[in-house]
Amino acid sequence: MIHKLIVLGILASTSLAAAQAPPPEQPGSASIAAAEQLFNEARTLFDKGDHAAACPRFEASYKLDAALGTLLNIATCYEKLGRLASAWGRYREVIALATKVGDASRLKIARERADAIEPTLPKLTIRARSSIAGMVVTRDDVPVDPAVLGIGIYVDAGGHTITATAVGRKPFSTKVEVKGSEIKVVILPELAIDPDYKGPAPVATTIRLEQDHFDPGRTRRIVGLSVSGVGIATLVAGFGFGAVARATYDTAFEDDLCDRTTLACTPKGQERTDRARSQSLVANIATIGGAAMIAGGVFIYLTAPSPGRIAITPGVEGGANVSFGGSW
Known part of the structure; x- marks a missing residue:
């Protein structure tokens, strides 16, 4: 299950727009011609070693004509560019499509490359101290599915911006640098109430878990x-x-x-x-x-862990506060 979520997180970060869009219509001759031209330009740039310019052209070509060979070139281009997590996600797409159409040669290439780079991928885990109804978490401006929170997701090495927003709350933003095969954890604090918020009063309740388990010991x-x-x-x-x-x-x-x-x-x-x-x-x-x-x-x-506490506070100021906890 976790492996599937990792794949989901990579694909969401590399092609969220494509994932949310309806299945593309069969490309017309004009689209195929444009896709071919973009592909040729990308190959020329790739052969010259200009991978930063080649990758976007491969992506544009693939949007116009979703050819398996183009997808494999995208994965290879990302790998050359050092965006290994993006490359791994694209290789996984190639594996799925090549298996479906029975393209054994591309399947072999994609599987070998994906297996080779996976052990080197850095992981980024985003955890939230509190769960607020309507809270939106993004990584590099791409929404993070709530099911992925708390799970280590493969990301490209380099800088990443993590944000969290909710109605009636002050937004939170932080930048994190991930290197090599590093495993990094970002913990989102409880979002503070925004005193300048003028909209409808939020009715959501914040549930804060001070420990992962109420009484682990x-x-x-x-x-x-x-x-x-x-x-x-x-x-x-x-x-x-x-x-x-x-x-x-x-x-x-x-x-x-x-x-x-x-x-x-x-x-x-x-x-x-x-x-x-x-x-x-x-x-x-x-x-x-x-x-x-x-x-x-x-x-x-x-030596048993101390009992945890669960504090429940309303999403806006006022109201009743309920807490459960204690130790013995």
Whole structure:
């Protein structure tokens, strides 16, 4: 699912207008002629090494006549230009179309190039601290689908501008530089209320999650308490075995089965003292094991993540504030 979203994000950033437009009509002869001319100009520039000028012409040619060969040239041009994420997205398009029409040679080329450059692609993750109804997030002026927020998306190396806007809120904008195969995360702050906003009062509610999970450490604390509880029970059992062992040992002397001075015992007395030693061994093992479990349970409990909080505040000033949270 994540891989599909990555592909979606790349294609949206490289050809959003084409993706939103209805399927193109069959090109006429004039469009094909113009597409051919643009393609030839692009090839000439490409062969001269002027990839920055060639790529837009390839794109213009493809809009007039969506030829598979032109699409492959676009991908190659972007790769030469260093826009590897854009190239990877176009190669993925070539793979899909070549598979559909059965063009094995172009399919092989596109698949090899896409596989080769994918490990080198940088990723950019955009996360929002708050979710506001109607909030629009863009990357380089291209809207970012809300489903993509929080997911690392392949982007071209270089500078990117991230913006967030919402009705009745002050806009946020930041620039980020992504290099090589770097993984970068941009966290959008909660958009502040715009005091100069004169339009209708927004009724949307902002839900702010101060942590990704309300209580990520709850299970760990339960385990810690459970382990400590078993440890306490085992420790008590150890003390009990110890008391029984001592009583058994003492009765061997109280019943005159053993002599306290010489420690000599009758066969029956020896049997009783041996039983006492076995009980003492069990008591020692239970006591040590119980203490270890108590210590382990306490460690698990104390190292569990703290409970999170959920704060719900209205989208405009005034109204009720509701918050859930706490710790134990």
